[in-house]
Amino acid sequence: MTEQHSSPKSVLSSQRLFRALWIANTASNIGTFMQSVGSAWLMTSLSASPLTVALLQTATSLSIVLLALPAGALADVFDRRRLLLITHYFMLVVAATLTLLTLTGFITPSILLLLTFLLGVGAAVSLPSAMGSAMELVPKPDAQHVITLGGISINIGFAVGPILGGLVVAAYGPWSVFMLNALSFVGLIIFHQRWHRSPYSGQLPPERVVGAMRAALRYVRHSTHIHGLFVRDLAFSISSSSLMALLPVLTRQVLGLGSTGFGVLVGCFGLGAIIGGFIVLPRLPKKLSIEWAVGGAILVFVGTLITLAYQPNFVILCFAMITGGIAQLIIISSLNFSAYRSAPKWIGIRVLSIHILVFQAGVTGGSVLWGTLADLLGVPNALLLASIALIGGLTTMTHYKLLLHGKDLDIIPALHWPLPQITANIRPDDGPVLIQIEYIVDRAKSKDFEFAIEVLKNVRLRDGATNWGVFHDISNPDRYVETFIAESWAEHLRYHERFTNIDREIEDRVLSFHIGKAAPVVNHFIGLTR
Numbered sequence: 001m002t003e004q005h006s007s008p009k010s011v012l013s014s015q016r017l018f019r020a021l022w023i024a025n026t027a028s029n030i031g032t033f034m035q036s037v038g039s040a041w042l043m044t045s046l047s048a049s050p051l052t053v054a055l056l057q058t059a060t061s062l063s064i065v066l067l068a069l070p071a072g073a074l075a076d077v078f079d080r081r082r083l084l085l086i087t088h089y090f091m092l093v094v095a096a097t098l099t100l101l102t103l104t105g106f107i108t109p110s111i112l113l114l115l116t117f118l119l120g121v122g123a124a125v126s127l128p129s130a131m132g133s134a135m136e137l138v139p140k141p142d143a144q145h146v147i148t149l150g151g152i153s154i155n156i157g158f159a160v161g162p163i164l165g166g167l168v169v170a171a172y173g174p175w176s177v178f179m180l181n182a183l184s185f186v187g188l189i190i191f192h193q194r195w196h197r198s199p200y201s202g203q204l205p206p207e208r209v210v211g212a213m214r215a216a217l218r219y220v221r222h223s224t225h226i227h228g229l230f231v232r233d234l235a236f237s238i239s240s241s242s243l244m245a246l247l248p249v250l251t252r253q254v255l256g257l258g259s260t261g262f263g264v265l266v267g268c269f270g271l272g273a274i275i276g277g278f279i280v281l282p283r284l285p286k287k288l289s290i291e292w293a294v295g296g297a298i299l300v301f302v303g304t305l306i307t308l309a310y311q312p313n314f315v316i317l318c319f320a321m322i323t324g325g326i327a328q329l330i331i332i333s334s335l336n337f338s339a340y341r342s343a344p345k346w347i348g349i350r351v352l353s354i355h356i357l358v359f360q361a362g363v364t365g366g367s368v369l370w371g372t373l374a375d376l377l378g379v380p381n382a383l384l385l386a387s388i389a390l391i392g393g394l395t396t397m398t399h400y401k402l403l404l405h406g407k408d409l410d411i412i413p414a415l416h417w418p419l420p421q422i423t424a425n426i427r428p429d430d431g432p433v434l435i436q437i438e439y440i441v442d443r444a445k446s447k448d449f450e451f452a453i454e455v456l457k458n459v460r461l462r463d464g465a466t467n468w469g470v471f472h473d474i475s476n477p478d479r480y481v482e483t484f485i486a487e488s489w490a491e492h493l494r495y496h497e498r499f500t501n502i503d504r505e506i507e508d509r510v511l512s513f514h515i516g517k518a519a520p521v522v523n524h525f526i527g528l529t530r
Contacts, residue, residue, distance in 0.1 A: 166263020
């Protein structure tokens with residue numbers, strides 16, 4: 001499963017700054033899941049509809065769907081430390097507002113959904129910056145462990161928060177967990193106020209937000225291996241969302257349990273994820289394929305859903321939730337790291353954000369779907385249908401493979417192109433820039449060349465080129481001219497930095513057809529402004 005010799009535990013013990021951030025994040029995650037229990041339990045008292053209760057999960061996931069891409073761009077363009085401070089203060093204020101409205105009796109289902117959505121907005125904006133900041137605090141080879149530890153931190157919150165939340169709600173009411181959630185942001189605020197982050201040191205000016213978003217969408221559009229990851233995201237997230245969307249109603253209306261019982265069940269799920277991260281995942285055989293690990297974990301998750309649907313014994317349900325937590329940790333950790341390793345550093349956080357967007361879109365739609373089916377068919381039957389859908393989703397494994405190891409994609413920047421020789425005074429924002437490359441090709445191999453350069457086209461467009469074309473000289477059949485446009489001089493220079501080793505292999509294939517005495521002639525033209 002991993003090629004590194006370190007482990008999540010060793011990273012946590014050896015990296016002091018990362019450990020401090022991880023502890024603060026874990027405390028905040030505990031507060032978040034206490035809040036989730038309180039809001040879910042409060043909603044069951046405000047409305048008896050399974051759909052209305054399921055909309056709480058929709059409110060959170062919808063905010064991520066709407067903001068994941070802009071948040072990823074913000075994380076790459078602005079100072080992550082300041083962005084995180086703003087979002088944490090924002091979430092503290094929203095949680096405090098929810099506390100006061102609940103305590104004074106002014107809370108309604110609509111207000112609860114709105115404030116839950118706003119908390120989700122804060123989480124959505126902060127998530128890419130939080131992941132990027134954590135990556136900055138550890139050596140590059142430990143990136144996989146950072147992602148795993150992030151999942152463990154969330155699931156410690158999943159394990160501890162619901163149990164504490166259930167007990168606190170039973171003792172003092174929902175307002176009290178909302179207050180504790182507000183206080184849980186204090187540790188993160190203190191950390192980011194004291195953290196002295198290294199300033200941006202790149203030679204080129206940072207990208208603009210809109211341009212960074214366009215670059216992310218363009219990269220994903222022209223990266224077929226990432227499309228497969230998104231299919232796998234949806235195959236799992238749509239069906240698995242049924243568990244948390246329907247668990248509050250199942251606990252209260254079907255099992256007849258109180259808030260403490262609900263908290264224990266959710267806590268067992270989080271406990272399973274902790275076991276999965278610290279014990280199961282590191283002990284998986286090195287030779288075990290990621291596909292077999294994820295496929296097996298999905299089958300275990302199916303067993304959890306079926307047990308919840310038809311087993312009334314509370315102890316058995318707790319064990320089922322533990323195994324479900326182990327399975328989900330393995331699945332989500334694998335999906336997240338596959339997304340991170342599928343793209344080079346310059347776009348990695350944004351691709352990870354789009355992956356989260358797609359996953360949460362599945363959760364959003366799935367929550368509404370299973371809530372509606374539970375209204376029509378009952379909670380047990382809805383869970384059974386979700387388990388059948390999960391099994392059906394396993395068929396995606398045959399066509400859409402996950403990428404895990406660096407050997408699958410050599411995405412290290414090649415940095416083999418020399419900087420263009422210029423005599424004019426060109427500013428970074430000047431443009432557009434027309435790039436023209438001339439090839440001399442043996443006409444007997446022209447078809448092979450045309451096929452190879454069509455593959456290179458995808459690389460050009462993915463990394464920022466527009467208006468790509470290749471032209472055949474009708475007066476000299478051996479001569480081909482490739483052209484494409486960069487929107488500015490700075491964007492063209494970024495293109496130099498984005499070209500990876502695997503891209504170079506594709507380019508070398510094209511260059512192998514060039515039979516000219518010198519290298520292909522490359523010309524740059526700057527657009528005239530009017």
